[in-house]
Amino acid sequence: MKSTSESFYQKVYAIVQLIPRGRVSTYGAIGNYLSARSAARMVGYAMNQAHSAQNFIPAHRVVNRNGFLTGKHHFGSPDLMQQLLENEGIEVQNDKIVDFKKKFWDPALEIV
């Protein structure tokens, strides 16, 4: 039923929820894993509905390619995203993830 891609979001949600604590991913990495080279916008768009999703989506673990908290404003509170990241042991300074490259989590590499 509703096999017509229940929602591109469902896929994104699944990936985001798979992100281990203390790690972060990017829109491009997720989009790339979904067969979309640069569908990063769709991933970000999915996050837009994340707060509407029935399940909790750790969208704070998803940032842009530069490691900046671009979507922090969509959490209801601009500081909420940073607080969540710091709560997981991720250092955030100037709205940017510290050592983002080290904490970067690629689904295509982790999910086999």
Add this chain to the structure above:
DNA sequence: GAGGTGACTGCGA
């Protein structure tokens, strides 16, 4: 039915 937007990315000048 058509147009516009968007939490992005990569490449060119």
Add this chain to the structure above:
DNA sequence: CTCGCAGCCACCT
């Protein structure tokens, strides 16, 4: 090195 533009796909009005 820095700045700008075009591409991408799905959802919303």
